[in-house]
Amino acid sequence: MPSNFHLDAVPIRLQACGKSWEGGGRALEPLDLAIRGGETIVFLGPSGCGKTTTLRIIAGLESPDPGGRVFFGEEDVTELPIERRNVGMVFQSYALFPNMTVIENVAYGLKVRGVPRVERAARAEEMLEMVKLGEFAGRRIDQLSGGQRQRVALARALVVRPRVLLLDEPLTALDAKLRDGLRLEIDRLLRQLGITAVYVTHDQGEAMALGDRIVVMAEGRIAQVGTPREIYYRPANAFVAEFVGTMNRLSGEARNGRMRLGPGFGVALASLPWSGPDGAQEFLVRPEDIDLAEEGGHFDARVAASVFLGDRTRLVVETEGGQPLTVDAPGRADFARGQSVALRLDPNRLLTLPA
Amino acid sequence: MSLRDASSLLPPLRRGGRGRVRSGGRDLPLLAGMIAPAAAVFGAFFLLPLARLFAIGGGGAEGWAAYATILTDAGHRDGLIATVLLSAAVTAATLAASTVAGLFLVRHRFPGHALLVAMLTFPLAFPGVVVGFMVIMLAGRQGLLGTITQALFGGKLVFAYSMAGLFLGYLYFSIPRVILTVMAAAEKLDPRLEEAARSLGATRAQLVAHVILPALKPALLSAGALCFATAMGAFGTAFTLATRINVLPMIIYTEFTLQANLATAAALSLVLGLVTWAVLAAARSFAGSSVAAAG
Amino acid sequence: MRRRGLSFWAQLAFTLLLCAFLVTPIILSMLAGVTANYFVGLKSGLTLRWVEEVWRLYADTIFLSLRIAFACLGCTLLLGVPAAYALARRQGPAARLAEELLMMPVAVPGLATALALIVTYGGVGDLRSSWLFILIGHVLFTLPFMVRSVLAVMTSVDLRTLEEAAASLGAGFARRFFGVVLPNCASGILAGSLMVLTLSVGEFNLTWLLHTPMTKTLPVGLADSYASLRIEVGSAYTLVFFLMIVPSLILLQALARRARSNP
Incomplete structure (x- = not known):
């Protein structure tokens, strides 16, 4: 790829963008969001959370309710229909034109812009090379695999040098192996081009791997905006904590620099040092942050179920007081149902939700 | 199975579906x-x-040469040419009108939409005789157009009993089923294709020309072939309008009943059947292969 | 939803024009059927006289058409549904050829089929003067519609899995066919049946050559009245025909809507 191929990094701002359905009911509560130029932002959430609606408002396929505005840089594009916004879109279903060859698909945006034939062909070929499909230029779409089709769709969206690249679940239709490969490829392209990208997915793995920042959405609202690490390790509320990764919720209390876990553990745990906020009633801990202890465990539990996942073994254990916990153990360790295990907590790896 | 499909007379089949059982012997x-x-x-x-x-x-006075009279006999040849031209014109006009209306009805929703669709498809099952009568109602001696032109210009416009009347009748007959075919095909289009084209900057006209019409091509092809075939073999409309219209089905009928020339009638009707069936089969395999190409 | 520009209104106008082209003559003919004197116009008054006259002259054609239509439906159900099932189950070129052949009566003009029937069976016993002769023609012409309607549904539901599930539960062939296959094709059978009834009641191309003075169907009577009686009588007769096919057309459209709303 020629190193001079670099796209403008256009910042995008949504201002009070909400969306009501014609029959009543809100798909999206009015939201404000600033996307930095060149940033890859991922909208993550369960289906119906409003993430696709937000993407379609940015694209210009839906208009926000009155009062909402969309800015590309300093320009207010709210009234511009999609065909004049200069955006690139990639869809879950590829949406390649079946009546055109690979190269015709890629060149289509240039054709409608009136780019002369020779330049059109050169730019489309260059773009196809970039997604490593140079030798497929003359193929028909139905001769390509799913992964190849999505790469053609990427090339088609990027060749017109859009101000923003919008990707709507682009990997969902692919099988797991292809998905990982293409995800890496998309990541590479986005970094290389420096384009602002908005990526919608329900898959948290994709979100973590691709996003500079993640916008977690639920029920038409933004639940949290943050880097992948912030989302994972400092969830802003119970929804994010539950939705992203697996989380154990433990009740207890923290006071005067000490914490203790309560009644679910049978015998209350000897108090541990605590540097977090005073007065916390609930503690969160990830399965990988509970350790199996050879000796000197904080409490004992009984294995209720064990699932071998290859790189690790995921255990569901039950404490003496009846509190269920999900715990990750090394993959090579084998457990029997009913077996007793000793567990340790590191207070530094316990999380609390903001009050 | 929907009327959409059934009504285009022969519902299209989705081949290679999972429903086909590879049966054990x-x-x-x-x-x-x-x-x-x-x-x-x-x-x-x-x-x-x-x-x-x-x-x-092949057993008449002329022997097997009867099969050639469709080309050698001037009257028959003219009839064949007129029938083909008429059918082609009807097909072209029907496809154009039905595509505009069908696409419009699929792409827009407005009050009265369902009623409009119902009215446009109501004449679907009218037999040719009734269609002929509808043309008489419009353009016959006591027809609406005649009355209007009489009032406006003092001269009566009457064209029901001619080739123009037949054209109108076949149009009347073909439009409902082709509209249904177009609508059924347009509803199956992936809306993402349209969004993709628009995101690339395509205008509405470009969208229609580059994306929608190519996607509708198989449906238009088979609907057009059916329209053509029906127009070639239709008899009732011509029979109602006038026995003097020189189209092939009328020629066959006249040979059979008035001149009792069974051999010629048989030969002509078989040739007509063969032409019609060939057009349909060709369109089907053509449409089938372009469907396959569309993946 | 985007604002509606000039192009929207132009297309709407065109569609309405098309609709007017199709609907106006229907309304005119229905009006003419109940107008005392169509030449004078509505001011001559409304009357059922013409409908009564149609009934007097042509009641037997209406009954014959109904009898043929329902007999034709029975035949196409008995012949077509099992045939569709067999075609749905077999994939090979032989099955495709059989399918293609079964569709031929739609492609071959009715005149040719009728002539062929006359030259082959016209001399057999009393068949030529019997209504069964017309029935044969109608069955040939409508069978493809039944087969296609049923076949279309059979290929869209996952018949194989359903049947294998039923078989795994111990259902024999007859149980599977009547308990699983037929109920799951009900919509196709219904659509096909309505289509067969409507087409049979309106069939003219074949019937005109096959009929005799003793076996006149409704469309034959229609052609007769158009050619020789005043326009009011033809219109009243057409009105009767509309009333006969409207129920099945409405049912067909309702069926289509239901199929669209839960595909």
Whole structure:
């Protein structure tokens, strides 16, 4: 790829963008969001959370309710229909034109812009090379695999040098192996081009791997905006904590620099040092942050179920007081149902939700 | 199975669906037994009579040359040319009008939409005679157009009993089914294709020309072929409008009833059947292959 | 939803024009059927006289058409549904050829089929003067519609899995066919049946050559009245025909809507 191929990094701002359905009911509560130029932002959430609606408002396929505005840089594009916004879109279903060859698909945006034939062909070929499909230029779409089709769709969206690249679940239709490969490829392209990208997915793995920042959405609202690490390790509320990764919720209390876990553990745990906020009633801990202890465990539990996942073994254990916990153990360790295990907590790896 | 599909007279089949059972040979006698009654009736009352008709076509005074009269006899040849031209014109006009209206109805929703669709498809099952009568109502001696032109210009416009009337009648007959086919096909289009084209900057006209029409091509092809074939063989409308219209079905009818020339009638009707069936089969395989190309 | 520009209104106008082209003559003919004197116009008054006259002259054609239509429906159900099942189960070229052949009566003009029937069976016993002769023609012409309607549904539901599930539960062939296959094709059978009834009641191309003075169907009577009686009588007769096919057309459209709303 020629190193001079670099796209403008256009910042995008949504201002009070909400969306009501014609029959009543809100798909999206009015939201404000600033996307930095060149940033890859991922909208993550369960289906119906409003993430696709937000993407379609940015694209210009839906208009926000009155009062909402969309800015590309300093320009207010709210009234511009999609065909004049200069955006690139990639869809879950590829949406390649079946009546055109690979190269015709890629060149289509240039054709409608009136780019002369020779330049059109050169730019489309260059773009196809970039997604490593140079030798497929003359193929028909139905001769390509799913992964190849999505790469053609990427090339088609990027060749017109859009101000923003919008990707709507682009990997969902692919099988797991292809998905990982293409995800890496998309990541590479986005970094290389420096384009602002908005990526919608329900898959948290994709979100973590691709996003500079993640916008977690639920029920038409933004639940949290943050880097992948912030989302994972400092969830802003119970929804994010539950939705992203697996989380154990433990009740207890923290006071005067000490914490203790309560009644679910049978015998209350000897108090541990605590540097977090005073007065916390609930503690969160990830399965990988509970350790199996050879000796000197904080409490004992009984294995209720064990699932071998290859790189690790995921255990569901039950404490003496009846509190269920999900715990990750090394993959090579084998457990029997009913077996007793000793567990340790590191207070530094316990999380609390903001009050 | 929807009317959308059924109504275009022969509903299109989605081939290669999961529903097709690759049956073990065990069921073969059973399945053969299930198709046997239909096959027997079909063989006895269709294939056998057609074969007999074929023999009779060659058994007249002219012998097998009867099959050539469609080209050698000036009257027959003119009739064939007129029928083909009329059918082609009807097909072109029907496709154009139905595509505009069908696309419009699929792409827009407005109050009264369902009623409009119902009205446009109501004449679907009208027999040719009734269609002929509808043309008379519009453009006959006591027709609406005549009355209007009489009031406006003092002269009566009457064209029901001519080739123009027949054209109008076939248009009347074909539009409902082609609209249904267009709508059914347009509803199956992936809306993402349209969004993708627009995101790339395509205007509405470009969208229609580059994306929608190519996607509708298989449906338009088969609907057009059906329209053409129906117009070639239709008899009732011409019969109602006038016996003097020189189209092939009328020629066959006249040969058979008025001149009792069974051999010629047989030969002509077989040629007509062959042409019609060939057009349909060609369009089907053509449409089928472009569907496959569309993946 | 985007604002509606000039192009929207132009297309709407065109569609309405098309609709007017199709609907106006229907309304005119229905009006003419109940107008005392169509030449004078509505001011001559409304009357059922013409409908009564149609009934007096042509009641037997209406009954014959109904009898043929329902007999034709029975035949196409018995012949077509099993045939469709067999075609749905078999994939090979033989099955495709059989399918293609079964569709032929639609492609071959009715005149040719009728001539062929006459030259082959016209001399057999009393068949030529019997209504069964017309029935044969109608069955040939409508059978493809039944087969296609049923076949279309059979290929869209996952018949194979359903049947294998039923078989795994111990259902024999007859149980599977009547308990699983037929109920799951009900919509196709219904659509096909309505289509067969409507087409049979309106069939003219074949019937005109096959009929005798003793076996006149409704469309034959229609052609007769158009050619020789005053326009009011033809219109009243057409009105009767509309009333006969409207129920099945409405049912067909309702069926289509239901199929669209839960595909």
